[in-house]
Amino acid sequence: MLRTPAAMQDAERHTAHNYHPLPVVISSAEGAWVTDVDGRRYLDCLAGYSALNFGHRHPTLIATAHAQLDRLTLTSRAFVHDQFADFCRELAALCGKDLVLPMNTGAEAVETGVKVARKWGYQVKGVPAGQANIVVAEGNFHGRTTTIVSFSTDSDARADFGPYTPGFRIVPYGDLAALAEAIDEHTVAVLLEPIQGEQGVVVPPEGYLPGVRRLCTESNVLFIADEIQSGLGRTGATFACEQEGVVPDMYLLGKALGGGIVPVSAVAADADVLGVLKPGQHGSTFGGNPLACAVATEVVRLLATGEFQHRSAELGERLHAGLRALIGKGLVAVRGRGLWAGLDIDPALMSGRVACERLMERGVLAKDTHGSTIRLAPPLVITAEEVDHAVAQLAAVLAD
Structure with missing residues (x-):
């Protein structure tokens, strides 16, 4: 039996409803990937609105936190x-x-x-x-x-x-x-x-x-x-x-x-x-x-070190090239710089919320805003293959 529905209901029961989260309950994470309470993995393409630029549980940062907690x-x-x-x-x-x-x-x-x-x-x-x-x-x-x-x-x-x-x-x-x-x-x-x-x-x-x-x-x-x-x-x-x-x-x-x-x-x-x-x-x-x-x-x-700025610039070009290829195929506009993109979906096709729900079903997490717009901001530790995977899943959602 899946644990997610009951966990979502439990979370909603005792909290003010100031957010409308996607129906996913995350229990662990590493790098650009998160795992929910049912063991399903998702590529995190939101990164905590840029709070997770260095990915989940970056080893250097975790080691530093552990050492300081002991002192x-x-x-x-x-x-x-x-x-x-x-x-x-x-x-x-x-x-x-x-x-x-x-x-x-x-x-x-x-x-x-x-x-x-x-x-x-x-x-x-x-x-x-x-x-x-x-x-x-x-x-x-x-x-x-x-x-x-x-x-x-x-x-x-x-x-x-x-x-x-x-x-x-x-x-x-x-x-x-x-x-x-x-x-x-x-x-x-x-x-x-x-x-x-x-x-x-x-x-x-x-x-x-x-x-x-x-x-x-x-x-x-x-x-x-x-x-x-x-x-x-x-x-x-x-x-x-x-x-x-x-x-x-x-x-x-x-x-x-x-x-x-x-x-x-x-x-x-x-x-x-x-x-x-x-x-x-x-x-x-x-x-x-x-x-x-x-x-x-x-x-x-x-x-x-400049490493993360370089990764963002280089992989950002790859991300935006892939997204621009979807204009006219469900997307009407793409904006952004580096590993940060705002995508306007044809509102006749679906809302941004629906697009994010369908991406979630395909193992990619993103966030909607202002109706038909979604935002992508993956951790800067994402790989080229993972960037391509995210774009491919979006293309599949738009084509459904």
């Missing part, structure tokens, strides 16, 4: 621990920035970026108290706290969670003229995803990110890049901004930084930006804890 897991930032300096120094070097502020979740990194930008605006730029504004883009997804959903344009994420936090201006993604119009003397930051993940892996027009950088520099405004999904190797470079030759004033990082083991996020910026914070003005009990720092330092070291 020290938490001190709070009331004290300094022996893993903290290495993490901050090596991540700052990877980002090309002076300072790092560790937190836990991606949403916390975004909240931290918002707070730092406002404080910088008041103390450095000279914006009058309470007048700071931040420009964001339509279709954004930066998290689900009350402040962040205040500038979301996704009704599911935003509706019925008001009153909303003021101080944000929303402009169309990819529109430099609209961005220029929105910036005024009280603007302290432009907050953008270099590639919009939740929206369907939307890549901005060529020249957009350099144009954002230019406008921010000219207007004395911070450019904050939310690289929580797009960063740390996902797009074929350490950061998606690199592919446009752009360096933001602040990086927001998370997901893959924890190696799929612990939640780790961070803000990286130079001292003239992050230096506006003083003791007592921001913090986190678990932010920068010893276990998180030990694992995340190894993540930074894996990225420092």
Whole structure:
């Protein structure tokens, strides 16, 4: 008798229904593969929304976590621990920035970026108290706290969670003229995803990110890049901004930084930006804890070799070539960079949810978004043969 149906019912019985998961109950995993409670294996083509860039149970990261668990897991930032300096120094070097502020979740990194930008605006730029504004883009997804959903344009994420936090201006993604119009003397930051993940892996027009950088520099405004999904190797470079030759004033990082083991996020910026914070003005009990720092330092070291960025670029070309061949055969559009793709299925054929359910039946896990769109983001340890397998299973689903 299959265990999955009862396990799904048990999970649903005692949880708030804030997710609509596929009917699969995973019990173990390694590399790019997961196994469910009935022993069936699936190729993971979601990778925890990029949290598992290095695959499930990467041996170096697991060994580091085990070793740290035997020594020290938490001190709070009331004290300094022996893993903290290495993490901050090596991540700052990877980002090309002076300072790092560790937190836990991606949403916390975004909240931290918002707070730092406002404080910088008041103390450095000279914006009058309470007048700071931040420009964001339509279709954004930066998290689900009350402040962040205040500038979301996704009704599911935003509706019925008001009153909303003021101080944000929303402009169309990819529109430099609209961005220029929105910036005024009280603007302290432009907050953008270099590639919009939740929206369907939307890549901005060529020249957009350099144009954002230019406008921010000219207007004395911070450019904050939310690289929580797009960063740390996902797009074929350490950061998606690199592919446009752009360096933001602040990086927001998370997901893959924890190696799929612990939640780790961070803000990286130079001292003239992050230096506006003083003791007592921001913090986190678990932010920068010893276990998180030990694992995340190894993540930074894996990225420092360049191996994973290269794999993402090379295998990403293979993935996108295979997907583009399906345009007109059930797909109407393919977007993305590296091992990250958004696919628009012909809505007359099926919904994104149905496509993901049929892929699951064929042993491939993916995630739908916005109706007829699905996202593919396999771990960067995936092989060429596994990439081809995923594309072949999608082709079979579209042909059914």
